[in-house]
Amino acid sequence: MAGPAPAAMRKKGDRELAIDWEDGHRSVYDVVELRRKCPCAKCVDEWSGKRLLDPVKIKATVRPVEIEPVGMYAIQIHWSDGHASGIYSFDFLRASCPCRSCGGPGALSIEPEELRRLLAGSETVVLLDVRTAAEHAAGRIPGARHADEKAARELEPTLPRESAVVFYCCPCDRPKQAAQWFRDRGITRTWYLAGGIDRWPGPLDKILP
Numbered sequence: 655m656a657g658p659a660p661a662a663m664r665k666k667g668d669r670e671l672a673i674d675w676e677d678g679h680r681s682v683y684d685v686v687e688l689r690r691k692c693p694c695a696k697c698v699d700e701w702s703g704k705r706l707l708d709p710v711k712i713k714a715t716v717r718p719v720e721i722e723p724v725g726m727y728a729i730q731i732h733w734s735d736g737h738a739s740g741i742y743s744f745d746f747l748r749a750s751c752p753c754r755s756c757g758g759p760g761a762l763s764i765e766p767e768e769l770r771r772l773l774a775g776s777e778t779v780v781l782l783d784v785r786t787a788a789e790h791a792a793g794r795i796p797g798a799r800h801a802d803e804k805a806a807r808e809l810e811p812t813l814p815r816e817s818a819v820v821f822y823c824c825p826c827d828r829p830k831q832a833a834q835w836f837r838d839r840g841i842t843r844t845w846y847l848a849g850g851i852d853r854w855p856g857p858l859d860k861i862l863p
């Protein structure tokens with residue numbers, strides 16, 4: 655049985671593609687992730703299903719140049735890096751919907767209450783405080799470790815790609831950039847805390863002098 659087909663498809667912002675499905679669901683894809691997930695025979699071994707494409711080799715600047723319908727079941731995407739052999743079936747697209755209710759990582763940001771639930775769960779969460787060492791010592795979210803940009807870049811290759819990683823800072827753009835940097839390297843379950851530490855609802859740990 656065929657799954658739902660897209661009712662509408664449009665670009666959203668600089669690097670997102672939104673699909674409104676005929677059953678009312680909406681999927682918002684990061685186009686760079688879509689390029690990395692290209693299902694063509696050059697990118698995925700047809701026999702083993704093993705990914706031949708190294709996701710890190712795909713630049714974060716890649717964009718769709720042209721999207722063509724293929725029959726009644728798929729779209730073909732021509733990419734700015736010259737790759738055009740990827741045929742994305744509607745079933746494949748729907749199954750890779752990144753929204754949280756479909757089991758994906760969802761938006762780049764995480765709300766404080768969601769972070770609290772994540773930290774209370776059984777999974778180990780890599781919680782990275784990108785403020786200054788002094789701010790970190792004065793009061794941090796329990797379980798957080800201090801990581802400046804250099805430390806974060808050194809940590810990234812050591813982490814399993816399925817790790818849960820959360821960055822936080824004051825309400826600034828730095829943790830957002832750090833989270834995008836991690837996602838661009840294939841750690842797709844990376845988020846930044848929306849609103850920064852100011853919105854953290856729980857007590858803070860202090861390192862006593």
Ligand SMILES: [Zn+2]
Pocket residue numbers: 692693694695696697698737739740
């Ligand atoms: Zn491909």
Ligand SMILES: [Zn+2]
Pocket residue numbers: 679680681751752753754755756
């Ligand atoms: Zn979804």
